[in-house]
Amino acid sequence: MSTDTNYQPPKVWHWDAKNGGEWASINRPISGSTHDKELPIGKHPLQLYSLATPNGQKVAIMLEELLAMGLSEAEYDAFLIKINEGDQFSSGFVAANPNSKIPALMDHSTTPATRVFESGAILQYLAEKFDALVPKDHLGKTECRSWLFWQMGSAPYLGGGFGHFYAYAPVKLEYPIDRFTMETKRQLDVLDKHLANNTYMAGDEYSIADIAIWPWYGNLVLGKLYSAAEFLQVEEYTHIQRWAKQIQQRPAVQRGLVVNRVWGEGEHLAERHDASDIDAIVK
Numbered sequence: 001m002s003t004d005t006n007y008q009p010p011k012v013w014h015w016d017a018k019n020g021g022e023w024a025s026i027n028r029p030i031s032g033s034t035h036d037k038e039l040p041i042g043k044h045p046l047q048l049y050s051l052a053t054p055n056g057q058k059v060a061i062m063l064e065e066l067l068a069m070g071l072s073e074a075e076y077d078a079f080l081i082k083i084n085e086g087d088q089f090s091s092g093f094v095a096a097n098p099n100s101k102i103p104a105l106m107d108h109s110t111t112p113a114t115r116v117f118e119s120g121a122i123l124q125y126l127a128e129k130f131d132a133l134v135p136k137d138h139l140g141k142t143e144c145r146s147w148l149f150w151q152m153g154s155a156p157y158l159g160g161g162f163g164h165f166y167a168y169a170p171v172k173l174e175y176p177i178d179r180f181t182m183e184t185k186r187q188l189d190v191l192d193k194h195l196a197n198n199t200y201m202a203g204d205e206y207s208i209a210d211i212a213i214w215p216w217y218g219n220l221v222l223g224k225l226y227s228a229a230e231f232l233q234v235e236e237y238t239h240i241q242r243w244a245k246q247i248q249q250r251p252a253v254q255r256g257l258v259v260n261r262v263w264g265e266g267e268h269l270a271e272r273h274d275a276s277d278i279d280a281i282v283k
C-alpha cells in the first residue's frame with residue numbers, strides 16, 4: 001500500500017489484500033461464503049448471531065427491553081460471530097445475511113424460519129412482532145421511522161468514515177479525518193438540537209429510534225467510542241449527554257450491552273442462552 005499523499009489512482013483498481021488497515025484480513029471485494037459451516041441453533045425461537053459492536057448492541061438491547069416488558073416470547077439465544085476471524089463468511093451466516101455483517105436474526109417460530117438482517121430491519125421486525133417500542137400515534141410513529149432511517153444512513157459516516165480514519169487506518173491523514181469529523185460534529189449538532197426539545201428521539205416515548213441511535217451516538221458522547229471524546233468535544237452536546245445518560249441507566253440497556261461482548265471495559269458474555277446468564281454478571 002502506498003502512503004504517498006500524492007497518490008494517483010491507476011486506470012483499474014486491483015485488490016491489495018495486505019493494505020495494512022486494522023480490518024485488512026477480513027475485507028474483500030467479493031461477497032459470499034468462504035467455508036461450509038452451519039450456524040448453531042439454541043433452544044429459543046429467536047436466534048441472534050452477533051457481536052457487541054454498536055450495531056450488535058442495538059438488537060441485544062431491543063430483546064432485553066422486550067423481555068423487561070414481560071414479553072417472554074422474546075427469549076433468545078445469542079451466538080458469537082467473531083468478525084475478525086471471518087465467521088461472517090460461513091455458509092450458515094451467509095444464508096442468514098447475504099451481506100455477511102452482524103447482526104443477523106433467525107426467527108424459528110415461523111415455517112420456514114424467517115431470516116432478518118440489517119439492524120434497523122431487525123428492530124422493526126421485532127417491534128412489529130411484539131407490537132412494542134414504536135409510538136402508536138401517526139406523528140410519533142412517523143418520527144420514529146424517520147430517525148431510525150436517519151441512523152442507518154448516518155452512522156456509516158461516523159463508523160466507516162470518522163472512526164475508521166481517526167482510530168483504525170494505518171496512517172493518520174488530515175483530509176479524511178477532517179472531512180468525517182466535520183460530518184460527525186454536524187450529525188451530533190442535529191441530534192443535540194432535536195433532543196433539546198424532545199425527551200426521546202420520537203418525542204415523549206422511548207422507542208426503537210433511541211435503541212438504534214444510542215449505541216453509536218450515545219456511546220460516542222459518553223466517551224466509549226474511538227477514544228474521541230476530547231477530540232470531538234463531546235461535552236458540548238449537553239442535550240445528547242442528558243439523553244445518553246438517561247438511556248444508559250435503563251436495566252435492559254445494561255443487560256443488552258454485555259451480550260456477545262468479548263473485549264473492552266465492562267462485563268463479558270460471549271453467548272447468551274438464558275436470562276440467568278446475564279443475571280449472573282449484571283447486578
Ligand SMILES: N[C@@H](CCC(=O)N[C@@H](CS)C(=O)NCC(=O)O)C(=O)O
Binds near residue numbers: 026027053056101
Ligand atoms: N448496516 C448494517 C451494518 C452492519 C455492520 O457493519 N456490521 C459490522 C460490525 S459493526 C460487521 O459485521 N463487519 C464485518 C465485515 O465487514 O466483514 C447494520 O446496521 O446491520
